[in-house]
Amino acid sequence: MVCVGIGCLILLLRLWYLQILEGDRYLTLSTNNRLRLRVVEAPRGFILDRNGEAMVENRPTFDLYATPEDVTNPAEVTGVLADILQIPASEIEARLAEGRTRPYQPLLLRKDLDEAMMVAVEERRIDLPGINLRIRPVRAYPSGGTAANLLGYVSEVNQSQLQREEYRNFRPGENLGQSGVERRYDAFIRGVDGGEQIEVDARGRTLRLVNRDEPQSGSNVFLTIDRKIQEAAEAAFIGKKGTVVAMNPTTGEILAMVSRPSFDPNLFAQRLSGEEWRRIATDTSHPLQNRAFQAQYPPGSIFKLIVAIAGLESGALTPETRFNCSGQFYLGNVKFDDWKKGGHGTLDLRRAIVNSCNVYFYQAGLRVGIDEIVRVSRAFGLGEPPGLGLGDEAKGNLPNPQPKRRGQPNWTAGNTVIASIGQGMVVTSPMQILAMVSAIANGGTIYRPFVVKKIVSLSGDVLEVYEPEAMRQVNVNPETLAFMRQAMLGVVNEGTGQRSKVPGLPIGGKTGTAQVVKKGEEKRSADVKDHAWFASFAPVDNPQLAVVVLVENGGFGGAVAAPVAKAVYEAAFKDRLPGARQAIVESKEVEDEEED
């Protein structure tokens, strides 16, 4: 009883204090001055290249907001705004009507006002009660639109995402990384939004800031990308479709990744109209696809590397194995052509690779057998996703000589002949080819390709460090790979890949020209050119960089793709030629110092 009495007394005293003693003050607070809440968006972290050069940063923009409750003269306000923003008044009316359910919640009318609009809004402040400008950071891309597919874009969380469990903590209108690095590392990049409690007057104008919870900026992501190499690759690829990927073959660090056609990430950072979005999303050339690992193509002559390794490993071929090339090859009475009319004459294995002789590999493939070719393909990672972790990855396709489904035609020797030059059932992504070439270069280790080195918080704490990961060691004779490297050196020095030659830098490469055969279309039409491939690494005796180029419908690999690779090597080894050996070793030492 006593307790009840005391408790009641405490509450009554408090009520007396709040309602009688302080009542007037609170009454004023509740009528004239009103407390409002608003979110202060946290700036997203930067995305920087391996040397700390920014590739994605932020710039300030101004957004136009309306607080429906404070818009005392909606008719006039919509009129003035329609004038300034150059949009129909009905659109603004509709937007204001949407906000009626939450009259105190500021409503976004227009994102990213340009200079003229801002000035106009400021000038007509008096006629625009309840209308506010707010500053907000948006994404900016100091290196232009380079690596857009890799970096990804940022846009508002969409309706279908909001309905999913994993997005339940997002508010409508909140920004979110939607692809590439922005999406994969969004949790680190996004930061924590802050908030403000502000006191506004009866017209909704800010009187004073009562309280502010500072937003916490997101963390900075350091890529493995080298902006210098990236930009060189982009420049060399202007006007082309396809992809350029460069990787350190001894670690798996991606140094450059170009995918074209691409998109302008600035479009997403600013306002993107529904129409523009539809145009990008439904573009038949798929600008949002990252061709480096999301597209797949027949490898063409690149695949001869696999056939050669399979032959050397199984003993079916030796470096001395010779076949004659007369320009064509008959299996029964079916004729298979070489790309060179008149043929290459009699060649050994090295010369067959150097000159990319089809007829040699038709016969070599038959001797090695499709089973062994597929086995070695798998060992080098073909037919499975490379494990980059940036969204969907193409896993390619390998022939299946033992069809499991009935009704499927049996595997024929003709199929093996076609597969031996990387056509037919063989399909690979450029990233798979890069991993394969890197394994040839580094002695048979398949590294997981990765694009992020480390993530560092704003206060400088290193949150995550990503180390090279050797996924597996291919069981292959070191001599076999040494032979392959010398043969590939020959390709560049004296064979089909000469147009990638960089003075002072020994490059090993392999060209490929993949026929574009669409389904149901046996003969390729004249207007569709072949895909041009070039897969390479350098320096041959101490590989530090591997580059794969694919130009869609580019024509001959040696003519179209090899020069792009050359530009990448020149950029990467520019300061170090002819002493190219220290190239990446040097930068490694620098990193070690940083970590200490």
Add this chain to the structure above:
Amino acid sequence: MFDRRLLTYFDWGFACTILGMGCLGVLSIYSANALTTSPFRQTLHLRQLTWLAAGLVVLFLACTGSYRNLSRFAYVIFGASMLMLLVVLVLGKTGLGAQRWIRIGGIAFQPSEFMKLSLVLFLARYFDDHRETLHQPKTMLLPAGLTLLTALLVLKQPDLGTALLLVFISLSMMLLLGLHWRYLLPLAIGGGVLTPLMWTLLKDYQRRRILVFLNPELDPLGASYHIAQSKIAVGSGGAFGKGWLAASQSQLNFLPMNHTDFLFAVLAEQWGFVGSLLVLLVYVYLITRGFQIAMESADFFASLLATGISAMLAIQVFINVAMVLGLLPVVGIPLPLLSYGGSSLLTTMLSLGLLLNIHMRRFMY
């Protein structure tokens, strides 16, 4: 056989007061949501009216059989309540980020609400069974342990308010048993040790709320915003209030959860100091009447049960109102009879029905 004498002992005044408070709750919920355009919230007062009708049925049902039958099933009921809490943890429906509800035939039900009464029932039966050894500390070990266990289960949901409430109910019943301070001392020390432990069990937002209470500058958007807005609503009511449906502060979206945990702020803004005083006095009447019923009851079990129920009511009212007035941290405890919520209302009605039951049978042995 129904004894006609029972009717003469039925406390009509008590029952009518309960009904009146229930109606006040419905009206306040209506006014709290009068300006909302959310179709769901516009119907909340009708839902509450339905709950109130159901609550009245429960109230009268609780009076029919003798409470002594309840004593027999006390342990079973407690066990079943524990089981329901576990079920909630496993497959509970998530509401406002917490797992508190289970669904039975389309009706969401909050077992932690019912647990409060089950715990009182259990303790009453247990102390009744052990009345010879009440002075021995070891008798208290089992109830103390089980109380902590249930509190932990509720805390895990996470529902800090109800978890604390369970501990307080248990403590107050032990206190009212006349427990010597020598026994309470170890409890106090135990509590002192457990508090840091509990702190680690709390969710981030719960910790924030407590920290914010200690330092309101800390988080302007979350919990301190509630407190600030609630104080403005209450204070702006002044001496006589702004009148029904005229409480701008609590009606507009300034005050979150205005129809549930912060309903008292709506009342205080509308009816001012005078209205708030009246409402508090009604609660004092209900609570003191409860303790009176406990003292007049026919047996020890009934006395314990009535004491527990009255204490439960008193603690809930105190914590809720103190929270609204900014005296205590924001913990989710509804105001009995007034706040929106079926589980809470039904549990309260059931508890008050048991009080009436005990009162009716005070001369019957």
